[in-house]
Amino acid sequence: MKLCIDSADTVKIRALYEMLPVDGVSTNPTILARANRNPYDVLKEIREIIGEDELFVQAVSTEAEKMVHEAERILSALGERTLIKIPCVPEGYKAMKLLSERHIRFIGTAVYTPMQGILAAKCGAEYVAPYVNRIDNMGYDGVHVAGVIHEAIVTNKLTHSGLLAASFKNAQQVLELITLGVKGVTVSPDILEAMLDNASVDAAVTQFQKDFAGLCGPHTMLDC
Numbered sequence: 429m430k431l432c433i434d435s436a437d438t439v440k441i442r443a444l445y446e447m448l449p450v451d452g453v454s455t456n457p458t459i460l461a462r463a464n465r466n467p468y469d470v471l472k473e474i475r476e477i478i479g480e481d482e483l484f485v486q487a488v489s490t491e492a493e494k495m496v497h498e499a500e501r502i503l504s505a506l507g508e509r510t511l512i513k514i515p516c517v518p519e520g521y522k523a524m525k526l527l528s529e530r531h532i533r534f535i536g537t538a539v540y541t542p543m544q545g546i547l548a549a550k551c552g553a554e555y556v557a558p559y560v561n562r563i564d565n566m567g568y569d570g571v572h573v574a575g576v577i578h579e580a581i582v583t584n585k586l587t588h589s590g591l592l593a594a595s596f597k598n599a600q601q602v603l604e605l606i607t608l609g610v611k612g613v614t615v616s617p618d619i620l621e622a623m624l625d626n627a628s629v630d631a632a633v634t635q636f637q638k639d640f641a642g643l644c645g646p647h648t649m650l651d652c
């Protein structure tokens with residue numbers, strides 16, 4: 429299971445990379461707009477932080493051929509370990525077929541329905557990104573939709589593909605997808621931080637420190 433950070437906040441990405449076993453960073457045009465800097469400046473800074481890990485960058489053109497040109501520019505600026513995010517819309521599928529022919533790695537994104545995800549996998553997408561929470565917000569079950577795509581990929585032996593489930597609003601949604609055995613999840617720093625924040629764990633660790641101080645004073649296992 430891959431764990432990616434869904435953000436372009438370089439301060440948070442750096443901090444989370446130091447703390448957690450992170451596998452990559454995903455962005456989208458909205459995330460880049462939040463950073464409010466030249467997209468390539470931010471993305472190059474992210475590339476420096478994450479080294480050769482996977483970086484996901486979206487093409488914004490609405491025509492397939494232009495998406496492919498964007499993909500080539502993105503790869504030349506950010507390296508071969510960069511995957512191009514292509515929205516699962518008609519022109520996007522066309523772009524996916526062209527990218528496949530050129531052996532350019534890509535992910536099918538903005539996935540709200542099972543068929544969108546399955547078609548992207550069939551077009552050669554290395555990942556498919558169902559928007560779990562946004563599907564929930566529409567009154568459907570985002571985890572279920574993601575699960576159906578995962579199952580279809582496994583059952584049909586589309587082994588080049590898998591889910592990079594996205595758009596989470598809580599840790600439970602993330603946990604349910606990981607339990608299904610998806611290829612990866614991409615999670616915002618806020619959700620990752622919330623996962624780490626647990627008052628019961630903090631209380632247990634504080635009690636351990638108190639008990640050890642009662643035994644050995646201001647020492648640790650290094651010098652007691």
Ligand code: G3P
Binds near residue numbers: 456561595596
């Ligand atoms: O990568 C897609 C994801 O960023 C969408 O998330 O939170 O805007 O629904 P959200």
